[in-house]
Amino acid sequence: MxxxxxxxxxxxxxxxxxxxxxxxxxxxxxTPANRFENLQGGRNGTQQGRGGFRPVNGEILSLDDKSITVKLTDGSSKIVFFTDNTVYNKSSEGSKSDLKVGEKVAVFGADNPDGSVTAQNVQLNPQLRGVPTGAPRQ
The missing domain is CATH 1.20.5 (Single alpha-helices involved in coiled-coils or other helix-helix interfaces)
Structure with missing residues (x-):
């Protein structure tokens, strides 16, 4: 027994x-059928971005040859590093020299352990649907 x-x-x-x-x-x-389906926000309202990256959205506070510091909508800031493979876009292809302090940007890239981001794509003056900008709509 x-x-x-x-x-x-x-x-x-x-x-x-x-x-x-x-x-x-x-x-x-x-695996997801389409990795880009949440590019501008999915059905559940999350912002994912390109290839699963979350975008860094805000105003350029400072810049140098290797990085920019972006002021986020919540008032904090994020350091974004560039690589030789970083792509810069505006209404057409852009370059690093198009970046100016005070410009609005959306950065797509990988988070680093120290909280900074390594940029794969930087969009100048982005049209962000569904992302709060901190400015009231008129």
């Missing part, structure tokens, strides 16, 4: 572990 209980417990543990493992593998196989 004792061996039946022990066997039942062992079988239950093995089945539970197998189900857990199969569930994690199933979840890993589920």
């Amino acid at each position: 004792k061996s039946n209980y022990l066997l039942t417990i062992i079988v239950a543990v093995v089945v539970g572990a197998g189900g857990f493992f199969a569930g994690t593998k199933y979840q890993q196989s589920k």
Whole structure:
């Protein structure tokens, strides 16, 4: 009788572990059909941005050859670093020299451990739908 209980417990543990493992593998196989579907805000209202990056939106406070500091709508600031692969856009292709203090920008890039961002794309004077700008609408 004792061996039946022990066997039942062992079988239950093995089945539970197998189900857990199969569930994690199933979840890993589920990838988004379109990584860009939340570019300007998804159905749930989240802002994701290009390739899953969250955009850094705001006004340029300062700039140098390697970075800009952007004032965010909540009053804080974020340092954004450039690479040789960073793309600059305005209504047409732009360049780093188009950046000016006081300009509005949207930066798409990877978050760094120190809280700064490495830019992959910088948009000058972006038209951001659904993103609060801090200015009242008229």
